[in-house]
Amino acid sequence: MNTPLLPPAENALRLVVFDWDGTLMDSPRRIVHCLQRAAGQIGAPVRDEAALRNIIGLGVDAAVRELYPQADDAFVRQFAETYRECYLGAEDAPETPLFPGVALLLDWLEARDVLLAVATSKSRRGLDQALEATGLASRFVATATGDEHPSKPNPAMLEHVMNRAGVERARARMVGDSVYDLQMARHAGVPAVAVTHGVHSPERLREEAPLGMQPDLESLLDVFRQAERETE
Structure with a gap:
C-alpha cells in the first residue's frame, strides 16, 4: 500500500x-566554493564541483573523509575549520x-x-x-x-x-x-x-x-x- x-x-x-x-x-555554490578554497589553503588536492556536490548533505567531517579517504583526524579538523571560516565569513563567496x-x-x-x-x-x-x-x-x-x-x-x-x-x-x-x-x-x-x-x-x-x-x-x-x- x-x-x-x-x-x-x-x-x-x-x-x-x-x-x-x-x-x-x-547555498550549494557557496559550499563548493569554500570546500575548494579550504583545500587550496591547506595544500590538499582540490576536488571538482561534481565530487563536491556529491557529498553535500553529509556532516563536514564525514564529507572530508569521503573526499580524502586517507585523511587523519588532524587533517579533517584543519579542513573543517578552514571551510567553516570561509563559509561563515568570506565576502567573496557566492550569496545564499x-x-x-x-x-x-x-x-x-x-x-x-x-x-x-x-x-x-x-x-x-x-x-x-x-x-x-x-x-x-x-x-x-x-x-x-x-x-x-x-x-x-x-x-x-x-x-x-x-x-x-x-x-x-x-x-x-x-x-x-x-x-x-x-x-x-x-x-x-x-x-x-x-x-x-x-x-x-x-x-x-x-x-x-x-x-x-x-x-x-x-x-x-x-x-x-x-x-x-x-x-x-
Whole structure:
C-alpha cells in the first residue's frame, strides 16, 4: 500500500522536517566554493564541483573523509575549520538566498497547525546565522545540526526533532534534496519527499523511493494543496 503525502484525517500530518542547504536555501555554490578554497589553503588536492556536490548533505567531517579517504583526524579538523571560516565569513563567496516559495510553503503548513523543524548537516553556528539572516528562526519548533548529532544518513537528528516536537513518525514528513536526507528518513521510518533543485539528480533521488519528487518548493506546495483537496 502506498503511503500518502498527507496521512489520513484521524492521524493527520503534524510535523514537516526540512533539510536546509539545497532544500530551503540556495547555498550549494557557496559550499563548493569554500570546500575548494579550504583545500587550496591547506595544500590538499582540490576536488571538482561534481565530487563536491556529491557529498553535500553529509556532516563536514564525514564529507572530508569521503573526499580524502586517507585523511587523519588532524587533517579533517584543519579542513573543517578552514571551510567553516570561509563559509561563515568570506565576502567573496557566492550569496545564499532562500529558494522561491519558502515563505508560502511554511505559511500554508502553519495555517494547518503543522509544526516545522530543520535537520541539517550545517553546524549550529552556521544554522543560527542563517536563521537570523533569513528571519526564519521563530518558524521552527526544533532544529538539529551536524555538529550535534551523527552525520546523515544516521537517523539521530531526525529522531531528535521528532522527540522535541512530540510527534510520532507516522505523522511526520521529511523534505530534502540529497540521497542522505532520504536515507536518513528511511532509517528513521519517516516518509520523505525530494526536491530536485538542490545537489542530487532526480535519477539518484528516485533510487531512494521517496513519496514523490518535485522540481521546487512551489511545486511541492501545489502537491500539498492537491493532496488536501483529495482528502476532503
